[in-house]
Amino acid sequence: MEPTSVLQTHDLYKYILETTVYPSEPEPLKELRAASAILPNAFMGTGPDAGRMIQMLLKISNAKRTIEVGVFTGYSLLLTALTIPDDGKIVAIDIDRKAYEIGLPVIQKAGVEHKIEFIESKALSALDKMLENPGNEGSFDFAFVDANKDDYIxxxxxxxxxxxxxxIVAYDNTLFRGAVAQPESCIVDIFNVPRENTEKLKFLKAARADAIAFNKSLAVDPRIEMCLLPFSDGLTICRRLY
Incomplete structure (x- = not known):
């Protein structure tokens, strides 16, 4: 367990989790988090502290119909399914069903699979398909996005x-480990990437640029009001105004 943002020390992040998250984390979420932690790409999972904020937003907004873009093994998906009413629905979109199936037995055991419509697809294609139905426009209470950053806009x-x-829509990883506020050269140290690994560095520099562009675009979008929270790896929360 490591902090995912340069804004947090290891000890501070550990304190936040052990004091405010883990004591009341439902058992199914603990089980799914443990199953995901052993995977080589476990870093793709939603941080439990970000999950706690999502849970609060769902409850405050009385969300019933939600969208999730980027599922991985389903920690945030399970959290949402446990939080919304029994007749609530989640449209969950991910290109990789295999990762989702790792968490599916826990979801099934928790008795909330009936709330989930999993769509194995590229997210843009799935969202465009949803918009082909006029009844879907303006019909969702909440969305959570934790997928490829170059398509966030x-x-x-x-x-x-x-x-x-x-x-409400929440976007994860919008601080990109603090790299958005640092010069591009900081990528080497923040992500501990050897300088000779030019392909990885090119990818990370592009991702940093995408995050910066996305944050700037939200700040001037008149359709929303937004708040960028400096915990986990950055969680941006937006409310649709009109």
Whole structure:
């Protein structure tokens, strides 16, 4: 367990989790988190502290109909399914069903699979398909996005249309380990990447640039009000205004 943002020390992040998250974390979520932690790409999972904020947002907004873009093994998906009403629905979109199936037995055991419509697809294609049905526009209460960062701007354009007025969307990893506030050269040290690994560095530099561009675009989007929270790896929360 490591802090995912340069804004947090290991001890501080550990304190946050052990004091405010783990004591009341439902057993199914603990089980799924443990199953995901042993995977080589475990870093793709939603941070439990970000999950706690998502849970609060779902409850405060009385969310019933939600969207999730980027599922991985399903920690945030299970959290949402446990939080929304029994007749609530989640449209969950991910290109990789195999990762979702790792967490599926826990979801099934928790008795909430009936709330989930899993769509194995590229997210833009799935969102565009949803928008082909006029009944979907302005019909969702909440959305959570934790997928490829280069398409965040494109996801946002579709999700804003799908959300109700006053609906909420949360975007994960918008601080990119603090690299958004540092010069591009910081990538080497923040991500501990050897300078000779030019392909990895090129990818990370592009991702940093995408995060910066996305944050700037949200700040001037008149359709929403937004708040960027400096915990986990950065969680940006937006409310649709009109």
């Amino acid at each position: 494109n996801y946002h354009e579709r999700i804003v249309k799908l959300l109700k007025v006053n609906g």
